[in-house]
Structure formats: C-alpha cells, structure tokens
Amino acid sequence: MQITREAKGETLIVRVAGELDVQSAGTFRDQVDELFLASDFGRLLLNLSRVTFLDSTGLGAVLGRLRRVRAAGRQIVLVPPAGVARTVLDLAALGRAVPIYRSERAALGEGAQAHG
Amino acid sequence: MAERHAPGAGAENRLVLEVPSLAVNAELCRVAAAIFAAALPFTLGEIEQLKVAVSEAVGNCVLHAYPGGPGRVALRAWFEGSAVQIEVEDWGRGIADVAAARQPAFTTSTDPDHVGLGFAFMEQFTEALEVVSTPGRGTLVRMRKRPEQARPSTAAGTDGEAAPTGPRRQP
Numbered sequence: 552m553q554i555t556r557e558a559k560g561e562t563l564i565v566r567v568a569g570e571l572d573v574q575s576a577g578t579f580r581d582q583v584d585e586l587f588l589a590s591d592f593g594r595l596l597l598n599l600s601r602v603t604f605l606d607s608t609g610l611g612a613v614l615g616r617l618r619r620v621r622a623a624g625r626q627i628v629l630v631p632p633a634g635v636a637r638t639v640l641d642l643a644a645l646g647r648a649v650p651i652y653r654s655e656r657a658a659l660g661e662g663a664q665a666h667g
Numbered sequence: 668m669a670e671r672h673a674p675g676a677g678a679e680n681r682l683v684l685e686v687p688s689l690a691v692n693a694e695l696c697r698v699a700a701a702i703f704a705a706a707l708p709f710t711l712g713e714i715e716q717l718k719v720a721v722s723e724a725v726g727n728c729v730l731h732a733y734p735g736g737p738g739r740v741a742l743r744a745w746f747e748g749s750a751v752q753i754e755v756e757d758w759g760r761g762i763a764d765v766a767a768a769r770q771p772a773f774t775t776s777t778d779p780d781h782v783g784l785g786f787a788f789m790e791q792f793t794e795a796l797e798v799v800s801t802p803g804r805g806t807l808v809r810m811r812k813r814p815e816q817a818r819p820s821t822a823a824g825t826d827g828e829a830a831p832t833g834p835r836r837q838p
Contacts, residue, residue, distance in 0.1 A: 570694065572690075572693055572694065572722055572726070573690050573693045573722065573725075573726040573729055573730065574690035574691055574693055574694065576780070580780065604715070604718065604719075604722075605719075606693075606719055606722040606723055606726060606785075606788070607723055607726070607782055607783075607784040607785045607787075607788055608726055608730070608780075608781075610782060610784065611778075611780040611781050611782040611784075612780050614780065614782060615779060615780035618779070634711075634712060634715055635712060635715035635716050635718075635719060635792075636715075638716075639719065639788065642784070642787070642788070642791060643782070643784065
C-alpha cells in the first residue's frame with residue numbers, strides 16, 4: 552500500500568493505492584492521522600480509487616478516519632475504489648455516512664460550491 | 668504435456684498451507700487460495716470475493732486466535748464437483764459463542780477501528796460458511812464457493828479453445 556498527498560486550498564487530498572488489509576490498515580491509519588489530523592486542513596479528500604483490495608480491517612480503518620475527522624470538527628469526502636473493494640464499502644453502507652464522489656475533480660468542485 | 672485447467676480437470680488437486688498467524692500471511696493465503704480456485708471458471712470478481720473471504724478468516728486468526736503471540740494457521744483447499752472448498756483452521760483460544768460472533772458488528776476487540784464484519788463478509792462472498800470452534804482448542808472455518816457461470820451443459824473446452832489458466836473475464 553502506498554499513500555501520497557496533495558494540497559488543494561483548504562482540502563488535503565490523500566491518495567491510497569494497493570491493498571488495504573489486516574497488514575496495512577495500521578500504517579494507513581497512522582499515516583492519514585499524521586498527514587491530516589496533525590495538519591490545519593479543513594477537509595480531507597480520501598481517494599481510494601486505486602485501492603485494489605479491501606477487507607473488514609481495512610474498512611474499519613477507513614470508518615475510523617471518518618469518525619476521527621468528524622470528531623475534530625472537520626470534513627471528509629471519499630472517492631471510492633472499484634470492483635469488490637467498492638462492494639465492501641457498500642455493504643457497510645458507507646454512502647450514508649460520508650459524501651462519495653466519482654472523481655477528485657467532482658469532489659473538489661462540489662467542495663467549492665459548498666463554500667460559495 | 669499441456670496443462671489444462673478446465674472444470675473437472677485437476678479435480679484431485681489439493682492445497683495445504685501452514686503459516687504463522689502473522690498479518691503478512693493474510694495476503695499469502697488469499698493469493699494462494701485464489702490461484703488454486705482459478706482452475707474453476709470463476710470471474711475476476713468472484714475470485715476477488717473469495718480473496719476477501721479467505722482474508723477475513725485468516726485475519727481472524729491473526730487478530731484474535733493467539734493473544735499470547737503468533738501461532739499456527741492452516742489453509743486447505745480442494746474441489747468438490749463444480750465448487751471449491753476452503754478451510755482455515757487455528758489452534759488458538761477459540762470462540763465462546765459462534766452464533767454471536769457471526770452477527771454483524773460483533774467484536775471482542777477494544778480497537779475502536781474494529782468493525783466486526785469479518786464473518787459477515789465471509790458469508791456474503793461465499794455460498795456456504797460453517798464455523799466450528801472449541802474454546803481453548805481452536806477454530807475451523809469452512810467455506811464453499813462455486814462459479815456463478817458454471818453450467819454443466821456449457822462446460823468449457825468444447826470449441827477447441829484452451830481453457831484459460833486464470834479466471835475468465837466476463838464481457
């Protein structure tokens with residue numbers, strides 16, 4: 552699993568690629584918390600579109616970030632993975648818990664409107 | 668001699684793998700199970716579902732079976748008719764109440780990130796799930812999965828085209 556970041560105004564984009572599972576979930580959690588929670592960004596765009604595998608431990612780490620970002624009074628939005636990894640998110644009804652966008656562009660556009 | 672992986676061929680094949688209950692081995696087990704199962708005409712999506720199910724079973728061993736440190740985890744797979752049977756076994760602390768543990772969102776973990784959906788995903792992504800556990804002795808998870816497209820009358824190989832060595836991608 553690899554994580555990269557990019558700043559876009561108030562939004563921090565965190566891109567995750569590879570397998571998010573029982574082995575990598577802890578690293579994912581620590582890196583996202585360090586990149587975002589320890590920063591001043593108001594909004595986290597968590598881009599999971601390049602996640603190729605997601606199990607319940609990985610899902611738990613994603614849900615945990617939702618909870619912690621919200622608890623910090625900040626926003627989080629998602630770009631989901633494809634395939635069975637998407638099914639895993641859907642089984643947890645993640646779409647009801649967090650705004651989900653098809654792309655980073657869509658997520659950033661919607662964010663700009665929300666601020667306007 | 669050319670290898671063929673048509674359904675039925677290699678029916679006597681069998682996978683037995685034993686690893687320590689280390690997180691790194693969840694991937695090893697799910698990939699081994701996926702390659703083994705790919706002898707049947709699973710779609711890529713079905714193979715991915717199987718990988719999640721196996722990962723959940725092994726993940727439970729990694730996270731819960733051996734609180735005192737890594738212990739043994741066994742992965743076994745074989746074919747029965749048009750289905751693949753998979754077993755994941757540990758000899759750890761066991762599950763006191765299997766019925767409760769299989770309920771969605773059940774967890775014994777104190778980790779706030781732990782969602783307790785492992786058995787729910789095993790159930791969702793396989794055709795049958797059986798869990799046998801004895802506290803203090805260990806847990807055996809048995810799963811069965813069959814390709815959705817498997818139909819006895821449309822078995823592959825009748826048109827002379829070699830069966831793929833991996834899962835077939837559906838258009």
